[in-house]
Amino acid sequence: GAGVSQSPSNKVTEKGKDVELRCDPISGHTALYWYRQSLGQGLEFLIYFQGNSAPDKSGLPSDRFSAERTGGSVSTLTIQRTQQEDSAVYLCASSSDSGGGLTDTQYFGPGTRLTVL
Amino acid sequence: GQNIDQPTEMTATEGAIVQINCTYQTSGFNGLFWYQQHAGEAPTFLSYNVLDGLEEKGRFSSFLSRSKGYSYLLLKELQMKDSASYLCAVRDIGAGKSTFGDGTTLTVKP
Numbered sequence: 001g002a003g004v005s006q007s008p009s010n011k012v013t014e015k016g017k018d019v020e021l022r023c024d025p026i027s028g029h030t031a032l033y034w035y036r037q038s039l040g041q042g043l044e045f046l047i048y049f050q051g052n053s054a055p056d057k058s059g060l061p062s063d064r065f066s067a068e069r070t071g072g073s074v075s076t077l078t079i080q081r082t083q084q085e086d087s088a089v090y091l092c093a094s095s096s097d098s099g100g101g102l103t104d105t106q107y108f109g110p111g112t113r114l115t116v117l
Numbered sequence: 118g119q120n121i122d123q124p125t126e127m128t129a130t131e132g133a134i135v136q137i138n139c140t141y142q143t144s145g146f147n148g149l150f151w152y153q154q155h156a157g158e159a160p161t162f163l164s165y166n167v168l169d170g171l172e173e174k175g176r177f178s179s180f181l182s183r184s185k186g187y188s189y190l191l192l193k194e195l196q197m198k199d200s201a202s203y204l205c206a207v208r209d210i211g212a213g214k215s216t217f218g219d220g221t222t223l224t225v226k227p
Contacts (some may be wrong), residue, residue, distance in 0.1 A: 042219030043220075045216070045217070050213065050214075056213065056214065067127070091159060091160075100167075101147075101148060101167065104148060105218075108160050109159060111159055116133075
C-alpha cells in the first residue's frame with residue numbers, strides 16, 4: 001500500500017508568516033510522529049499522537065508550534081509567525097501502534113523542507 | 118527519561134567490516150531499533166532487537182545486551198552505498214514511544 005506522504009515537499013516563506021505542513025500516515029496506523037531535522041543534525045522530536053489519547057507535546061519548541069490530527073488520520077503541523085531558526089526539514093512518521101515490539105517500527109514520509117527568509 | 122549515545126562519525130573502507138555502537142539508559146526498556154538515513158532522504162528501518170543476542174539480516178547484523186544497555190550494528194562487506202547516517206532508537210515503556218539517538222554518519226571510502 002501507499003507509504004507516508006507529506007505536503008508540500010518544499011515551502012519557502014517570509015519571516016513572520018504562518019505555515020501549515022500536512023502528513024498523511026499509512027492507512028490504519030494509529031501512531032503518528034512529527035520530527036524536525038536541521039542540516040547534518042539528528043532527529044528532534046516534536047509531537048506524538050497515539051489513537052484517541054492526548055498527544056505528547058513535550059518536544060514542541062515554543063507556543064508558535066501546534067499540531068492536530070483529525071479523525072485519527074491526517075495531521076497538520078502549524079508554525080505561527082515563522083522565524084529563520086525554524087528552517088529545517090520536517091519529517092512525519094507513522095507506526096501501526098506504539099504498544100511495543102515491531103509494531104513500533106516507524107515509517108517516515110519524505111519530509112517538508114521549510115525555508116524561512 | 119532516556120540517554121542514547123552513538124559516535125558522531127565513522128570512516129571505513131569498501132569491503133571491510135564496521136561496528137557502530139549505541140549505549141542507552143532507560144527506565145523501562147522495550148526494544149531497540151536501527152534505522153538508516155541517506156543524505157537528503159528519510160530514515161528507513163533496518164533492524165529490531167528486544168532480546169539479548171544477535172539478529173542477522175544479510176550483510177547487516179544487530180546485537181543487544183540489555184544488562185549492559187548496549188547495542189551495535191555490524192555492517193559486513195561494506196559498499197559505497199552504505200555511506201549514510203545510522204540511527205539507534207530505544208523504546209521506553211515509560212515514554213510511550215521510541216527515542217532516537219543523534220545518529221552516526223558513516224563514510225565508506227574506496
